[in-house]
Amino acid sequence: EIVLTQSPGTLSLSPGEGATLSCRASQSVSSSYLAWYQQKPGQTPRLLIYGASSRATGIPDRFSGSGSGTDFTLSISRLEPEDFAVYYCHQYDSSPRTFGQGTKVEIK
Amino acid sequence: EVQLVESGGGLIQPGGSLRLSCAASGFTLSNSWMYWVRQGPGKGLVGVAYSSSDGSITGHADSVKGRFTISRDNARNTLYLQMNSLRAEDTAVYYCAKLVRRGSRDDYWGQGTLVTVSS
Numbered sequence: 001e002i003v004l005t006q007s008p009g010t011l012s013l014s015p016g017e018g019a020t021l022s023c024r025a026s027q028s029v030s031s032s033y034l035a036w037y038q039q040k041p042g043q044t045p046r047l048l049i050y051g052a053s054s055r056a057t058g059i060p061d062r063f064s065g066s067g068s069g070t071d072f073t074l075s076i077s078r079l080e081p082e083d084f085a086v087y088y089c090h091q092y093d094s095s096p097r098t099f100g101q102g103t104k105v106e107i108k
Numbered sequence: 109e110v111q112l113v114e115s116g117g118g119l120i121q122p123g124g125s126l127r128l129s130c131a132a133s134g135f136t137l138s139n140s141w142m143y144w145v146r147q148g149p150g151k152g153l154v155g156v157a158y159s160s161s162d163g164s165i166t167g168h169a170d171s172v173k174g175r176f177t178i179s180r181d182n183a184r185n186t187l188y189l190q191m192n193s194l195r196a197e198d199t200a201v202y203y204c205a206k207l208v209r210r211g212s213r214d215d216y217w218g219q220g221t222l223v224t225v226s227s
Contacts (some may be wrong), residue, residue, distance in 0.1 A: 018183065031210075033210060035208050035215075037153075039153075042145060044203065044217040044218070044219060044220065045153065045212075045217060047208060047211075047215040050208045050213050050215070051213075054213070055209075055212060057213075086152075088152060090155055090207075092207065092208060092209055092210070094157065095167050096155055096158070096167055097155045097158070098155065098167060098208070099142070099145075099153040099154065099155065100152070101152045102152045
């Protein structure tokens, strides 16, 4: 199975700052079948990015995804108060589907 | 409007069994691959099982293989997860989900049902 490793585990930032989250796969994710989810406490995960770089419906353009092969990045250009949450990467290239362990973006 | 509504969770003793159900509406279940994803307390997301649209192809995580079985009744628009020989480490919120996939950006999750395995 493809193991996804996210870094850092926790990112402490202030509103207005930019955030860069990394997701590294143990083997190549073909055709960039890589997604990013946001999850807030007590809520279900929300799809942000699919296909490594396409924003899901209704996702603000301050969120962007990039990368290919084994290295992927989620960038948030200017953190809004509602962006403080846990972010997971997810590969849907091969079964079993796998998730990264998550990166928590917290208020500094 | 797409809805996925899980039920069947609860408190169960180690070694016991539970069957989770997921009632789907607002889309055609018989055209959709479906997933069960769980999240332990304070933990991340873990894929548990998946089912092809007609149920002919299924898969289970190694941690639950031989104990859990995913199935579906497309006529009833319902997905199931039969969980046997439950262990403390199976304690989690279980989500039913129609996940993004090749050629489709649709991504829907139920609210989840809590399974607590404890004596």
